[in-house]
Structure formats: structure tokens, C-alpha cells
Amino acid sequence: MRATTLASAPSPAHAVRYAGWRRRVQCAIGWAALLLVTAMPVMAQRAKSAPPAPTPTQTVLVMGDSLSAGYGMAASQGWVALTANRLAQQKPGWRVVNASISGETSAGGAARIQTELKRTRPAVVVIALGANDGLRGLPLEQTRDNLDRMIRAAEGAKARVLLVGMRMPPNLGKAYTEGFSANYAALAKIHGVELLPFLLEPIALDRNAYQADNLHPTAAAQPKLRDHVWKALAPLVR
Structure with missing residues (x-):
């Protein structure tokens, strides 16, 4: 009896789940980048407005x-x-x-x-x-x-x-x-x-x-x- 080894192809359902997971990851990365860009001016402003170091008593x-x-x-x-x-x-x-x-x-x-x-x-x-x-x-x-x-x-x-x-x-x-x-x-x-x-x-x-x-x-x-x-x-x- 001859043994045959075949590469298993992903099932259609698995491919759909993978594609959905990939879209969610890309979406999360996009939102994180957007939040970082939005927060940078605020962080810079806070750094500028930080109070000076206290004068030694x-x-x-x-x-x-x-x-x-x-x-x-x-x-x-x-x-x-x-x-x-x-x-x-x-x-x-x-x-x-x-x-x-x-x-x-x-x-x-x-x-x-x-x-x-x-x-x-x-x-x-x-x-x-x-x-x-x-x-x-x-x-x-x-x-x-x-x-x-x-x-x-x-x-x-x-x-x-x-x-x-x-x-x-x-x-x-x-x-x-x-x-x-x-x-x-x-x-x-x-x-x-x-x-x-x-x-x-x-x-x-x-x-x-x-x-x-x-x-x-x-x-x-x-x-x-x-x-x-x-x-x-x-x-x-x-």
C-alpha cells in the first residue's frame, strides 16, 4: 500500500477567520498610530508648561x-x-x-x-x-x-x-x-x-x-x- 503525503490546505472557514483576525490587527495598529500622533502635540505642550524646578530653600x-x-x-x-x-x-x-x-x-x-x-x-x-x-x-x-x-x-x-x-x-x-x-x-x-x-x-x-x-x-x-x-x-x- 503506497503512502501519500499531501500538504493540507486551509479550510474555507479557517481562511475567513484568519482574514478577519488580520483586519482587526491592522485596524488596532492604525488606531494606535492615530492616537500617538494626536497625543504628541499635547505631550509637547505639557513638557513646555511644566513648572520649573523648585528653588532650594x-x-x-x-x-x-x-x-x-x-x-x-x-x-x-x-x-x-x-x-x-x-x-x-x-x-x-x-x-x-x-x-x-x-x-x-x-x-x-x-x-x-x-x-x-x-x-x-x-x-x-x-x-x-x-x-x-x-x-x-x-x-x-x-x-x-x-x-x-x-x-x-x-x-x-x-x-x-x-x-x-x-x-x-x-x-x-x-x-x-x-x-x-x-x-x-x-x-x-x-x-x-x-x-x-x-x-x-x-x-x-x-x-x-x-x-x-x-x-x-x-x-x-x-x-x-x-x-x-x-x-x-x-x-x-x-
Whole structure:
């Protein structure tokens, strides 16, 4: 018996199914190409309108006491927070870190500043300490040495410095009150840093600007302090 091998030809039904499948594939490819061509201008437009890369943030570090920590009010009402708001509006890319602590002395600030410098890497450091030293009658040389350490630390971290001074009431004696104020002026001159001689100058003689303790400004007085500090701070924020 002779074996015969024949190439099997596709059946008519199979040929129809193959032709239908081929048309569907070609149609899908056509639609994909059309969608790609249509989407290209949109994709290009989106690429053109993409927002620029964010500007690296620069920091103002505030090292102060209760006068800067917003004692007796919401933190958002204090002059430091108000300054942060203005900075965000007028100097995009800048922020404020308030490392102020109520009751802080210059010794406490000197002990903490290296940690804060490493944590925040500021471009500007505002040093607003010394008031509690004066109220406790601490030696003037001690306060001066502590503030000097803080300024040197900030300069060592390549930060610009704003030294914010304070004045003491006359009941502490003329020699002490004059020496206290002179500390700030002397340090600013030695280091060549910006000086704001007296934080409370705009409200110093306004009894209504203080809380019941007659030491801490009210929330209503904070905008005046912000504006006062801003005059000295603005040139450093560049």
C-alpha cells in the first residue's frame, strides 16, 4: 500500500477567520498610530508648561527667649511667625525656623546653637538673647562671652548674623544698664554683624502694648515688632 503525503490546505472557514483576525490587527495598529500622533502635540505642550524646578530653600534661624517664642499667645501671632509669613510672600525660597525658648538665657543659647546650626543649616541667624540674663542680674562679662560664642558659631557655619539687643530697666543701676546695652554694640562692631539695638523700641513706652506682667508684649503689638526687625533683617535675606 503506497503512502501519500499531501500538504493540507486551509479550510474555507479557517481562511475567513484568519482574514478577519488580520483586519482587526491592522485596524488596532492604525488606531494606535492615530492616537500617538494626536497625543504628541499635547505631550509637547505639557513638557513646555511644566513648572520649573523648585528653588532650594534657605533658612533664617531665630535663637531667642520668650519675647521671640510668642509667650502668652498662639505661636502664629508672634513677631517671628509674622516675619515668616512676610518672608514667604516677599522672598520665595526662604523659611524661618524659630528655635526660641521661653526663659532661655545666653548660656542656654550658646549651649544649643551648634545643634541648631547642624539641624537647620541656616543662611541667616537671628540672635535675640540676653534679656533673662539682665533680669537675673547675671554678670555682664558672662552674657557677652555667651553671645560672642553664638556669633562665632554662626559665622563658622557661614551664616550671616543679626544681633538683636535688649535694654534693662533703670532700677538695676546705671552701670549695669549701660554696660548691658554696650555689650551688643561692642559685639556687633567686633564681628561686623548687623545690629538691632533694642527689640522693644517701637512699644517701649506704651503700657497698653504689654501683657499683665508688664514684660511680654501683647499679640496686638507683634506686627510692630515684626516691622521693626524686618528693617534690619531684610538686607541679610538675599
